[in-house]
Amino acid sequence: MIKEFLRRFIRPIDPWLLLFTFLVFLLSCIVLYSASNQDMDKISDKFTFLGVALCVMWVLASMPLQVLMRLALPMYVIGVLLLVAVALFGSTSHGAKRWLNIGVTKIQPSELMKLALPLMLAWYFHHFEASLNWKHFIVAAVLMVIPVGLIMKQPDLGTSLLIAAAGFYVLFFAGLSWRLIGLMVLAGGGLAYVVTHWNLCIHILREYQCQRVATMLDPMQDPLGAGYHIIQGTIAIGSGGLLGKGWLNGTQTHLDFIPERTTDFIFAVFGEEFGLIGNIILVLLYLLLIIRGLSIANNAATLFGRLLAGALTLTFFTYAFVNMGMVSGILPVVGVPLPLVSYGGTSMVSLMAAFGILMSVGKDRKLMKA
Template identity: 50%
Template sequence: MSRKQQYQFLRQAPYHPTQYQRSWWLRLHLDLPLLLLLIAVNLLGLIQLFSASAMDMDLVAKQCFSFMLGLSVLFFLAQIPPRIYQTISPWLYIAVLALLIAVALFGTVAMGARRWLTIPHVTRFQPSEFMKLAMPMMMAWFLASRPLPPSFKRIMLALVIIAVPAGLIARQPDLGTALLVAASGLFVLFLAGLPWWFMGMAVVGFAAIAPLAWHFLHDYQRQRILTLINPEADPLGTGWNIIQSKTAIGSGGLWGKGWLHGTQAHLEFLPEGHTDFIIATYSEERGLVGIILLLVLYSAIIMRCLYIAATAHDSYSRLLAGAITLSFFVYVFVNAGMVSGILPVVGVPLPFISYGGTAMITLMSGFGLLMAIHTHKQLML
C-alpha cells in the first residue's frame, strides 16, 4: 500500500462513537447499562409514589432528593479502588459492630424498639443499615485471603462473624433486618464454595430447632407467622393488610385500573400503601403487564450485577459483588412475597419503589461498590 493510499485509508477509517463513549464512562467509573437501569426503576418508583401517596408532592420531592443523594454516594464510592475496600473491610465491620453494641446499651427507643442512636441536635440514625454492607465486605475479606473452598474451622469462624451482629440486631428487636444481614454474610459463604453436605446439615438443624425458636419470638412475631398461615382468622385485625393487599393485586387484572385510579390505597383500605405495600398499589393500577415490566427491569439489574461478579479479577471482588447482587434479589423476593401472602410481613421495602431515604442510600451504596469493582478492573485491562 502506497503512502497516499494509506493516508486515504486513515482519513476514511470508520469512527466508533460507542468505544469512545464507553471509555468516557469508564473514566468516570460508572457502568452505563447498570446506571440506566437504576435510573429507569427509580423514575418508575417516583411516578408510582405520586399515586400511592395520594399525590403528596412533599413525599415525592423527599424521595427524589434521596435518589439524588444516593447517586452522589454511588459516584463517590465508585471512584475508590476495590483494594482499598478490601483493606478497610475489617475495620468497617468492627466500627459498625461497636455502634450496634452502643445501641444495645443506650440506644433511642421508639415504637417499642431500641434501634437508633441519637446525636443531640444533629440527627438520629439506625446503625443496622450500615451492617448490610459491612457484613458482606467483612466476609469477603475473611474468606478471600485464604484458600477456597473454606475449611470446616473457617466456616465455623465465619458463622460467628455473622451471628454476633445478626443477634444484636434481632435483640433490638428487628428480625427482618437481622435476617437480611445474616443472608448477606451467608451468601458470601455460599459463593466461597460451601459444601453441599454442610448446607444439608444446616437445613436439618434449622428444622430441628424451629419449634424451640418459636418460644423466643416476640408475640407480634408469632402473630405474623400465624397470620401468614390463616389471615382470615382475624380479617379486621392482623390479617387486614394481607387481605387488602391480595385484593389490590387481584383487582388489577391484565392491564390495571390506570395510574391514579387505584382504590385500595386512595380510599385507605391498604395501610402503608406508599412504603412496604407499594407493589400492591402498583399492581392494582398497572396490572399484570406492569408487574412483568417491573420484574424485567429487576431481572436486568440482577443479570448485569452477576456479570460484574463473574468477570471480577480477584476473589474478594467476586465474593463481594455476588453477595450484594443476591442480597438485592432477596429484597425484591421478600417484599413481593410478603405482599402477596407467601411470606410473613417483615417490613422489607421494595427496592427503589417504596418510600424511604435510608434504604435508597444503602442500596445505591451497594451498587457504587459494584461499579468500583467493574470499572477499575476494565481500566487495568
C-alpha cells in the first residue's frame, strides 16, 4: 500500500525538471548565505518558500490538463476584475497602486496574470484550432492588451512587459506571421529612435521610467544616485574574473557596495564570488530547464499544451535574461528577481506553479499514449 501511495505521489512529477530546479536551488542557498552576511534565518525562510512552492507545483502537476483548460477563462476574468479593483480601490505605496487589501492580507493581482494570461490565450487558440485566421490573432492581442494596460497604469512597467512577453510567446507559437513580427520589431525600433532623439520619453513613460532608460545608456551621469545600482553590479561581476574571489570573500558584497544583494542584484554577488565559471554553470542549469520545458512543449498531445508549455518556458527564459541584463548594465533596472535564486517567496511560488503546469502537460502526453 505504501509503495502504491508513493508511486501515485511521484507519478505527476517530471524528474528532470525537479532535478535541475533543485540544483539551482542549492546554488541559490550557497550565494544567499553569503549575500545575507550568513543569516541562517533567510536560508530557513528559503526552505519554507520551497516547501510551499513544491506543494503548489505538485497540486498543479497532478491536475488533469482538461481541468486547467476549464480554469483558464475564469482565472483570466477574475484577474482582470482584480486589476480593475486595484485601479479603483488599491493601496498606494511609493507612488504605485499595485496591491489590493482584502481584509486579512494584501494581494498583488498582477502575479495571477503571469499564469492567467498564457492560460487564457492558449485556451482561446485551442478552442478555434480548426478555423484559425488573422482575426483570432487580433482578438488575442486585445485579450493581452487589457491586463497589460491595467498593470502599466499602476504603474509597473517591468511586470507589464514580462506579462506581455508571456502573451506574445503564445501568439508566436500559435503561428504569428514572421512578416508581422518583423514589422513589429521595425516599428518598435523606430519608436525607440524617435522617443530617444526627440525627447518624447516623458510623454509616454513616467519620469522615473525615463530616468531608468537614461541611466542604462549612461550610468555615470548620476553615479551616486540613479546609476549606482548598475555601476556597482558591473564592478562586482567584472571583479570576479574567471574563477571569482571565493565564497564569502566578495569585497563589493561584504563592504555593502551592492544594493538589494539578496533579491534583485544577487547575480552580482554570485558573479563576484564564483566568477565567469560560476556564471556559466548557472546559465547551463537554466538552459537545461529551458530545454526540458521546450521538449515537453514539443511533445505535448494538444495545441493547448504546446502553446502553454512553450510560453511558460520562454517566460522563464525572459525573467533570467532580464535580471542578468539589468545587473550587468545592458537593460534598465526594472526590479525582476533572478529565477529560483533571489530571496522571496512570491516569485518562487509562481515559478514552481509554472513548472507544475509543465509537468501536467507532460503527464497528459503520457496518458494520451496509454
